[in-house]
Amino acid sequence: MAHAETHDPxxxxxxxxxxxxxxxxxxxxxxxxxxxxxxxLFATYMVLTHRIADGPALGALFEVKSLLIQTFLLLTSSFTCGLAIHEMRRHNVKGLMTWMIVTLGLGLGFLYFEIQEFLHFIHEGANIGTSAAWSGFFVLVGTHGAHVTFGIFWVIMILIQVARRGLTPATSAKVFISSLYWHFLDVVWIFIFTAVYLMGMVMQHG
Amino acid sequence: MANKSAATEHGGFPWKHLIGFVLSIVLTLFALWIALGTDLSVTWILIIIFGFAFLQAALQLLMFMHVTENSRKGGFSGRIQIGNVLFGAFVAIVIVIGSVWVMSAGHAKHDKHDAPKTENQDGSHESEEHGSH
Known part of the structure; x- marks a missing residue:
């Protein structure tokens, strides 16, 4: 592997x-x-956010507690994913694996609470077909959730590869790319937190 | 700044990540407080919380994703990455604000076409509208 490597160590x-x-x-x-x-998807949601037909208003069903749990789970997972890359750059495979598994655990926790929240909304009479506003909500937030789900499976496969082949230029590039993906999902969540949840609750109360 | 090589950030305590994490938590809670705990007008609340959102996105990109990092010493991949993300942000803002503007600004005129009777009844309002054109 180290043949003809003229790089800065x-x-x-x-x-x-x-x-x-x-x-x-x-x-x-x-x-x-x-x-x-x-x-x-944000544009669609924001254009349709007041088109609630006979269904409940978006802000009326949002709950701060569930929102904060999801936000902190995903934010912390982005942080631990960063720590995993930090360990990878110190050639610490065990540290990388540990922090990545913590990241996956937090990601699964996020998905659990998101699904719970969706079920709660559906129970309260707001599903994807209730109104244009709720369609926009479920498509936007659901696309993000689908990305998280995909990311969990992707990272698991890459971790299996690292466990088998060790840290090489090829496997470490894959780990780094999956970390960029994971951080990006937190960036998208910041805007869902702001444009969907906070804005929805502000419009409801204000 | 953009020329910083990845090689300089090795080992040691991950201060950058910790600072990014703490600031993200602060921004999240502060945005929540501004939105639900203050009596500011809706316009100001939206300006502040979206300002915080973009700030926190920048934190993620700089502190966690190393967007400015070059893959090679003296290379320019960092600049391509920053340019690409900024262009993406520009496209996103145009799509979102443009869509909302088109769909809400257009309604005032469509409503008038849909309801010509009320417009005729309200003569003073009509002349006011024409005067402004």
Whole structure:
């Protein structure tokens, strides 16, 4: 593996191969497209947010407690994912694995509370077909939740690969890319927190 | 700043991550308080909480995702990454604000076409509208 490596020994593993560097840059470009994807869903939601037909208003069903639990689970998972990359750059495979598994656990916790919340909304008479506003809500927040679900499976596969092959320029680039994806999901959540939940509750009370 | 190489951030305590995490928590709770715990007008609440959201997104990008980081010493991938994210943010803002504006600003005119009777009855209102054009 270390043959013909003329790099600075401090260069992180994920940046040592041309493929690794290009894949990481390519993933940043992909994230730009993801921003545009979520922007269309945010636009749809914000245009339709008052079109509640005969269903309940969005802000009337939002609960601060459930919102904060989800927000802190995802925010903390983004932090522990960052710690995992920090450990990876110290060539500490055990540290990387530990923090990534914590990250996955927090991600699963987030999904649990999100699904609980969706079930609660449906129980209160707001499902995806209730009104244009609730369609916009479930499609936007559901797309984010689907991304988190996909991310959990993806990271598990990459961790299996790291366990089998160890940290190489190839596997570390994959871990780094999946970490960018995971942080990005928290960035999207910040805007869901603000534009959907906080705005919904402000419009309801104010 | 953008030229900082990844190689300089090795080992040691992950201060950057910790600071990013603590600031994110503070911004989240502060936004919640502004939205639900104050008597500010809706406009000001929206300006402040969206300001906090963009600030927290920038924190994630800088502190957790190393967006400014170059993959090679003296390279420019950091600049491409920043340019790409900023362009993505621009596209997002245009799509969201543009859609909301088109869909709400247009309604005033459509409503008038839909209800010509009320417009005719309210003569003073009509002349006022025409005067402003």
């Amino acid at each position: 401090n260069t992180p593993l994920e940046y040592r191969s041309e493929t690794g560097r290009l894949n990481i840059l390519g993933f940043w470009i992909f994230l730009g497209a993801e921003i545009a994807l979520f922007a269309t």
